[in-house]
Amino acid sequence: MSRPTKIVIALAAFALIYPAATWYSGQRIQSVLDEQYADMKSHPSLKVSERSYERGLFSSTEKVSFEMAMPVAAVDGTLQAGEPLRLSMISQIKHGPLPGFKTVAAAMLDSELVLEGEAGAALRESLGGKAPLVARTVVQFDGGGHSAMSSPAFELELPDGTRQALRIGFSGFKADIDFSAGMRSYTMKGTADGLSMEDPNMQIALSGLVFDADQHRLFDDEAWLYVGKQRATVASMKAEAKEDGELGDASFLLERLSYDIDMPGKGEYLDIKALMGTEVLRVADVDYGPAHYDFSVKHLHGRTLMDLYRKLLEISSDPAQLAMQAEDPAALFAPLAGPAMTLLAHDPEFSIDRISFTSPHGTAALSAEVSLKGVQPDELSNPLMLIAKLRASADVSVPQGLILEFAGNQAEDPEEADFAAAQLQQQLAVLEAQGYLQRHGDQVKTSAAFAQGQLTVNGRPFNPLAMGGR
Template identity: 25%
Template sequence: MKKFAVLFVLIVAALLAIPGYVGHQVEARYQVLVARLEMSGFQVAKHIYQRGWFGANAETDFVLPIPAPDADIPDNIKEVGFSIHSDIVHGPLMPAGGIGLAEINTRILVDGENVFPEDYPAKIQIRVSWNGAGETLVDLPATVIPSNENRPRIDFGGMSGQMLFNAGFSKIDTTMALPGLSVSEGEAKRMVLQGVRADSKSWLDESGLMLGGGVFEVDRFELVMIDDLTSIVLQEIGADVDSGKQGENVSGTITCRLKSADINGDLYGPAILEMSMGNLPAEVLVNIQQGMEEIQRQKLPQQQQAFAAMSVLMSNGPRLIKSDPKFSIDRFSVKTPQGDVEGRFSVQSIGLLWKEIANMQAIVQKLEAEAELKMPESFFRFLFAQQVRNQVVQQIEMRRQMGEEVEVPEPHELDAMADAAAEEQLQRLLFQEVLIRDGTMLSTQASLSSGLLSVNGKAIPLPVPGAAQAQ
């Protein structure tokens, strides 16, 4: 009987001691999560972790600097603050059932306010198993967030998803779905999102890089500008991303798709863009990644961050150039109201050295590039005329801001000016044989190899730096 009593006491003592031990493990893993967010660009303004025996509470305030759309203030940065409040239950017994290391339930506040109503049944839960692996579950039901003086009305269609991770966060699989979201001002809907889905799989390569790929899709996106004069409707948007290693180098591909785009009544699409990058040394990319993370940890002012980032890129430039990196647009195709536009482009340096970067003649000698483009003549005229209109309007606005009295041309005068400029430019390019006319289509082909530029089969002399001074 005494032995049983002693055994019972030992079991109870062990069960009471386990949450204390677990608490230390959970806090360490939570700090890693915060550090990863900080490395991703979020600035930690405050972090409090209060650990108890059977649970803990954590509060972390983040600041995310984003560019503010204010034309009067160059490089204007707006800071958006949000907080993550977490209630943590230590194992071994989990409230949701079973055993594990911890269960974390989280609330998100923006500028000190709950994003959702107080009684909103939001579920953002992290479950961590004994080996450190776990899953994050997101279940946000549909709701309406009423407007106030700081924000418009938001009709939120809900969000659900799951992220699976292993103990070291070296393998992460994520799925997320947002059925719908709309933003309204009064009775007018300014923005609508429908059918957003994301699915990604990534892993930490032995080099220290996160590689992998994923798919991002949106069924419909609508945007109406405040002036009600500009509306954009995009349907069936998609992007496929993939990256991997070939020997010691990293390569990647990005494919963007669009079924249709209605811009102020003009219909574009379908469209596709396929891009690829190759010969990127994994070691160099890791160094750049670590350098950028160190900049984030130092919490430098925005201007100093830009200089520091440039320094990181410059210090890794020699090894990056030495690997002969390549970039290409393997396919570009879009249907426009005037007809189909198609093109491709590729560029690669071969044997270029970092010390030759300032030598334009050496760069030209060691670049291999090809380009093709085909478009309707009417589309060329449309694009060039639109560019002229925008330039004239900007110049008029700049002169007005300087206090000048400017005579504004009538719409038909502006159109005539833009059309005449487009015609002049087109005839110049046709005469120079930079563009070739074939019926209603314009096309061009160009290549650069061993310092020789060829456009539509015709060799084009390249200017030699310093030649004019020598003469």
């Protein structure tokens, strides 16, 4: 058999087999997407309102419409149910095994986001008809794959009904996501060059956002609880009051911000360790950087945490609950008491690992820990029993000059500031003599602990009521 004949036979076989392979790939990608939107049903606030799927032999078209409840602030400051945010994702799907003859995969999806309503119309006009978000996703036969997302730059003006407006400028962003079957795990990397917001009183500008994540589900049957790592950095964030606004000359500048979250899973439990910091923290003309806020939460029961999260989202999207809040703000949080108390019964521990900043007078630092150990179900509704099992401790170190400056800032004139500083110096001397604090050079240091209903400061029993009576 000649070589040309072999080629013709191979092409004929391919022409016969490929439609069957494409039909199988079309079936596979539809089942992958069915699984994805089945998971969406468990989300308490983002609802799939409509989904259509037109399947062909070599390609398909899918349109999925979503609704998300959007509470709005009323004139009296209470939250009310506003018009839901409506958006749709339209995907043109090319079936494998050679989707678009560009790769070997089950399918390739080209998707674009459509935002509806007044905000959507304004955004489309600003983008010149471009989609606010596009994505190309390649899905492998096992359900995993890769998605490359991007958003174009835009400027948008959102009126607030009072002849004022919020102006938003966005440079666009890019993100790459690798995911496993059923989104049981994923890694993500992305960047955004800049974001600006301006209203009649304030203008805010953010630049150089970089973010990444490496996460997986703690439970196979829980679609919205992921554990793992997340990180974001921002080159700068600046906010300035406008000259003709209501905020005077307020301003602040943050540079080289970082935000790291580590959430390891341990069986049915997870820990959260967050590290937040900025190299520059300038308020007006004073730089308080480097500044750090690090905290940890340990031994959180995963399923109870999700119960609390879902209940919180249900409250924020329920018009009846929001109406109740207008009459009694405390009633808004009553439904959270059950899952919150159950969470406490699993002995979580909270700690402020570090709050620190640098002032012209030196560095101020705080660390603290809080825990409830051995709480029984019948004790959850008894505040006295909870207080008896509360354990807390804290260490504080503050420059004396910073304390005196704060006291002086409350005064109306220099004489009153001098008097306040003298009074404070006297109070510090009394507390030092009683052993409740130490002064090391320019630093004022103290520690406190609460256990078995007893408060101690620097190891000495402390009664705030008795102090107030002296």
